[in-house]
Amino acid sequence: MVLLTYQLPDSIREIAKQGEFNEFDLNVFFSAERVGKKAIFTYQDEVQKWFDLIRGAFSETTIDNLKLGAKKPPMPYSDVRLLNLLSHTFWFLPSVASCHAMKNLMEQRQNKFFHDYEIIVAAGTSAGIGVEALPPVFKAMDNPLKSKTITLSCGKLITGVTVPPWTGIFMLRNSSTPETYFQAAFRVQSPWAIRNLDSTSPNKEQIIKEECYVFDFAPDRALRQIADYSCRLNMNESNPEKKVEEFISFLPVLAYDGSSMKQID
Numbered sequence: 001m002v003l004l005t006y007q008l009p010d011s012i013r014e015i016a017k018q019g020e021f022n023e024f025d026l027n028v029f030f031s032a033e034r035v036g037k038k039a040i041f042t043y044q045d046e047v048q049k050w051f052d053l054i055r056g057a058f059s060e061t062t063i064d065n066l067k068l069g070a071k072k073p074p075m076p077y078s079d080v081r082l083l084n085l086l087s088h089t090f091w092f093l094p095s096v097a098s099c100h101a102m103k104n105l106m107e108q109r110q111n112k113f114f115h116d117y118e119i120i121v122a123a124g125t126s127a128g129i130g131v132e133a134l135p136p137v138f139k140a141m142d143n144p145l146k147s148k149t150i151t152l153s154c155g156k157l158i159t160g161v162t163v164p165p166w167t168g169i170f171m172l173r174n175s176s177t178p179e180t181y182f183q184a185a186f187r188v189q190s191p192w193a194i195r196n197l198d199s200t201s202p203n204k205e206q207i208i209k210e211e212c213y214v215f216d217f218a219p220d221r222a223l224r225q226i227a228d229y230s231c232r233l234n235m236n237e238s239n240p241e242k243k244v245e246e247f248i249s250f251l252p253v254l255a256y257d258g259s260s261m262k263q264i265d
Contacts, residue, residue: 001189001212003226004074005219006256009058012049026218027094027174032101035124039100047105050217054078055113073261076168076215077113085211087148088141088165092158092184094173099123099152106150114150122153134161141165145194145208158184164192168213174221178229188212219255223264226253
């Protein structure tokens with residue numbers, strides 16, 4: 001499991017900076033109004049720029065990427081290694097309205113890239129209560145080796161469910177506690193293997209999911225969650241740095257600061 005954190009370019013971030021530390025606020029950035037087909041993001045233009053960014057097509061970073069060449073940071077939907085793995089992802093959003101607004105924006109003509117994905121809105125009363133929201137996800141996946149899906153949720157399906165084909169989660173909301181954050185993040189960690197029919201041994205399994213990813217666009221928040229969470233895990237160890245070091249050996253963190261991507265120690 002790898003956590004990739006991205007510092008968004010200032011032109012995208014500015015509109016959602018507030019609070020004591022003038023921090024970027026995901027709940028503000030992805031805030032939306034109305035539901036269903038009429039749902040729209042408050043900052044629709046900026047969210048569109050964010051779409052371009054995760055696809056590696058944001059004009060302000062294109063020149064930097066050309067300069068960096070092979071060293072350019074991996075964006076979820078443009079890097080070949082990631083693109084191949086992210087056939088099924090879970091997007092954790094702030095509200096029912098933002099889930100509907102996300103689907104509506106994906107369906108617009110300029111976002112043709114996302115038209116290859118089946119978009120599932122697992123939010124609101126129509127999505128069903130608790131595990132009732134799960135069957136539509138599996139139905140949309142059908143044969144997960146051939147299909148592509150994106151599941152949008154603001155709280156459903158983050159506990160007690162196992163969806164093996166999910167390989168990535170996008171953290172697009174502020175999470176009040178580290179527990180909620182990692183409970184959601186660990187949804188993508190469930191193993192995915194299939195019986196290898198070509199093998200001479202009928203019980204031989206082929207592992208489809210070798211790694212999984214958490215994508216976070218509020219780096220400070222993500223690192224604070226890691227510090228808090230790891231300090232609660234091992235009560236026998238009193239040194240917080242040692243606890244964090246131990247935790248990130250299992251969950252490597254790569255941080256994109258606007259130009260390069262480095263592993264955090």
